[in-house]
């Protein structure tokens with residue numbers, strides 16, 4: 001298995017000239033050697049070794065597929081195959097993907113490039129690839145049965161077209177789609193503009209990732225493919241927090257993040273500390289007159305959104321889906337709300353029978369972030385991750401944009417946790433507490449009911465500190 005590092009050893013910066021001269025005509029007539037990735041961590045951007053220049057993207061917990069230039073045509077080789085993907089440290093999933101990972105590698109080309117993509121099918125069933133959002137000849141659109149026969153098991157098909165429109169796209173099968181997408185078959189595609197473009201600005205950092213979701217029972221490895229709504233792992237590029245890498249940028253950088261949604265529900269993606277503009281969709285760059293600042297943008301099913309902001313506030317800024325259930329990992333769906341319920345007596349009785357029994361959520365669910373309950377093997381805690389000040393109590397679609405003065409241009413490494421300057425962090429109040437002023441008519445209503453309602457009494461036991469019940 002050739003890793004990307006091996007590939008670059010042969011075809012790095014110095015390899016560009018070599019590639020043109022040393023590869024014989026016979027070799028060019030054969031399939032390009034497929035390149036495989038064995039890591040689930042974010043790989044550095046792939047600077048184009050040949051062809052038109054562009055500023056490459058960084059695929060979150062992913063990589064860009066190297067190509068071969070063959071008489072002016074960019075040739076890629078995708079291999080559809082079963083893969084083992086680490087969803088986060090402590091959990092691996094048996095998925096289907098491309099070239100060793102799910103999602104597949106990002107494909108980066110330039111507007112006007114002629115592109116030839118060989119697709120080899122090593123799955124146990126037929127497949128195709130649809131190039132979502134692109135202007136291409138109808139026979140290249142990849143809908144099995146409609147535009148082409150499906151690619152049989154063991155066979156290789158060729159797709160060839162000109163990347164006509166610059167923008168943010170994705171690719172996925174259009175054959176047994178429910179199964180193949182539920183198993184993780186998808187990838188990102190970026191067509192960079194050829195030269196200056198009135199609606200596409202140069203940025204310092206350009207990130208991309210796909211929103212995807214899986215239904216994997218705790219303790220098992222393979223997604224259930226018939227699930228329509230009740231997914232239990234909400235992922236970015238088939239990774240769940242705390243397995244999603246942070247997006248590390250330099251203070252003052254112009255940052256672009258491209259997001260595509262191949263789950264079965266919408267995701268309001270929210271950035272802390274900055275406002276952004278939506279500068280593009282899968283339809284291309286948005287007209288400037290349609291842009292306004294916001295801090296959350298909803299990415300609907302099958303859509304792509306491209307957001308841009310100036311990273312001018314230093315710190316560790318949360319970046320996540322705003323559906324709170326999507327920042328959780330696998331959990332039982334039938335958990336009743338236990339807030340305010342005192343079940344210490346019940347626990348005493350149960351623990352005499354089941355020593356490991358633990359009560360969930362008497363004071364909310366935060367205890368679960370702290371406790372890390374005993375779990376079946378290959379299962380992620382529901383809420384986990386530890387920051388510099390304690391448990392982060394998150395899972396799923398959550399990461400951090402790290403803005404740092406000292407982050408060098410081109411350096412994507414994690415700078416570690418942000419150190420709050422003295423006097424700039426929320427802290428405990430230790431002075432006297434003032435009595436709140438009460439308004440006299442508090443509790444009135446503008447349209448009182450004619451009859452008098454029966455008095456009801458509700459008793460709630462207030463939370464009382466940490467001791468005594470676990």
Ligand SMILES: [Cu+2]
Nearest residue numbers: 267321323326
């Ligand atoms: Cu979501």
